[in-house]
Amino acid sequence: MFFFYEILAITFLLFSPIIFAVRIIIGKEDFNRFLEKFCIYKKYNKNQTIWFHGASVGEIMSILPIIKILEKNNKVQKILLTSTTTSSASVVKKIKFRKTEHVYFPIDENYLTNKFLEFWKPKVAIFIDSEIWPNMIKNLKRKDIPIVLINGRITSKSYKRWLRFPNFAKKIFSSITLALPQNKESKLYLSKLGVKNIKIAGNLKYFGEKKTKVNSDVKKIIRDRKIFCCASTHDNEEDLISEAHKKVKKSINNLLTVIIPRHVYRTDRIVRLLESKQLNVITRSSRNKISKSTDVYIADTYGEARKFYEISNLCFVGGSLINHGGQNPLEPVRGKNYIIFGPFVHNFKEVYDLLLNLKIASKVKSLNNVCELIKKKINYNHSRKILKKIDEMGKRVLKNNIYEIDKFI
Known part of the structure; x- marks a missing residue:
């Protein structure tokens, strides 16, 4: 199944100039940064990173409290934050980080995912919510890099989609080192899909930072x-x-x-x-x-x-x-x-x-x-x-997630 998935990824790459041109025109891609999705960067990285990946604004906002805590951790040299949307990149741009850098997540093709991992050197890969990318997970597993799924969410609908390819799904999900689902339903589906180490830490979105003053x-x-x-x-x-x-x-x-x-x-x-x-x-x-x-x-x-x-x-x-x-x-x-x-x-x-x-x-x-x-x-x-x-629930959830993540740092 990985073979067919890779064929689809290569096909996408072949048509990507047209696809990205259209997406830039309609405002879904950043003309100045879209090459990051092909692992072409303007900077050189020499540090090992703690890597977080979330799809868009909601996922990124949910883990910002964790990132802010980790930035104060002396064991952490550099944090890499990736996402796929221009909206999430715009939100991250407004935040003042000391150790964190944002880039776009690469196209999930075998060569590009390997290139990404070689460049950014993650010590641990932390995926948020339901971000499951087969080639990236396969190559993380090959390099013995721990894979953590935090605030994990698998709905009945997505579970049924994965069941169409049971062996493929099991190979991917069994590669996850630790899953921290946000609820019991997700825990059940993750277990059925092949994840062995599962602990419910709660929904990170219950945690909210202090109010913003109305300007x-x-x-x-x-x-x-x-x-x-x-x-x-x-x-x-x-x-x-x-x-x-x-x-x-x-x-x-x-x-x-x-x-x-x-x-x-x-x-x-x-x-x-x-x-x-x-x-x-x-x-x-x-x-x-x-x-x-x-x-x-x-x-x-x-x-x-x-x-x-x-x-x-x-x-x-x-x-x-x-x-x-x-x-x-x-x-x-x-x-x-x-x-x-x-x-x-x-x-x-x-x-x-x-x-x-x-x-x-x-x-x-x-x-x-x-x-x-x-x-x-x-x-x-x-x-x-x-x-x-709600605030008390959020503080407990944040504490639970930090405790588990700290084991990989």
């Missing part, structure tokens, strides 16, 4: 408006959000809907949709001032979502009205927001179940549901006890 810029933006925040929105979700805004504004005339799209390259498309519905729209990147007639403010910049969670009381979390599986709601929860979500949250089922039990979230299925909740919860503010409970 004067954001305070000036909102003034006396009532904020309905919509986070990590995907295609087709802005349609319902716009209709809800129009309907609710009849009774809450100073309503301002803040949309934080999951992918900012969709901003122009979102603006066109909203304007076609006769809504007055301003984007954050334009730096235009909000007026009384502004209906929707689109936060199309990276790394600022938390600022908007701190000024809102109610947040719809996207990826949940479409069959995407939902997005992490814990950051807006820490901003004291009541959470609205759609029926498709299977990627974060455990988290949403907790929020429902704490009575700080509601599932919606229709436009009327959304409108009713906006009117009812626009001034919501949950108790400190709830925040304290």
Whole structure:
């Protein structure tokens, strides 16, 4: 099976000039850095590294507390952080690190993954969430480099996909040195797929750093408006959000809907949709001032979502009205927001179940549901006890993960 996988990888490489050209044009690749995916770097590395890899923003944000702790560890010379998306690279760029360097994850082809490992010399490879790359794992195993999966997540859907190639899956998953799944479901699936050393450490996304102070810029933006925040929105979700805004504004005339799209390259498309519905729209990147007639403010910049969670009381979390599986709601929860979500949250089922039990979230299925909740919860503010409970869970999870990772340093 590795042979056929490698054929697919080589085929991708052959067509990669066209693929990357298109992706650069539509904003999904960085023209100045895309060669990193071919292991072409501007610097030379001579240090052994502790390597972390996460797909995008959510995964990278979840392990930043671990990286910040490891940067203070005298045993750690250098930390390598890789990801695959431009959005994650933009977020990392804003953080001041002492020992950590970010590069893009290479194309998962045998030669390139070997070249990557020779160049960066990882002492341990730590993959986040569900990042399983066959060629990379095969070559890590060959070089006797420990492979750790932290905040591991295998859903029923992904488990069934791996079962289509049982021998291939077993060879890959049995190579994992240690798995730290985020829940019991993932632990069960990882065990069935062949991982031998498994310990539940908990979901890293329960841990949140101290609040960001709302800067004067954001305070000036909102003034006396009532904020309905919509986070990590995907295609087709802005349609319902716009209709809800129009309907609710009849009774809450100073309503301002803040949309934080999951992918900012969709901003122009979102603006066109909203304007076609006769809504007055301003984007954050334009730096235009909000007026009384502004209906929707689109936060199309990276790394600022938390600022908007701190000024809102109610947040719809996207990826949940479409069959995407939902997005992490814990950051807006820490901003004291009541959470609205759609029926498709299977990627974060455990988290949403907790929020429902704490009575700080509601599932919606229709436009009327959304409108009713906006009117009812626009001034919501949950108790400190709830925040304290989530914070305590997060601290335990972080401690558990640090304890296990430290064994490999």
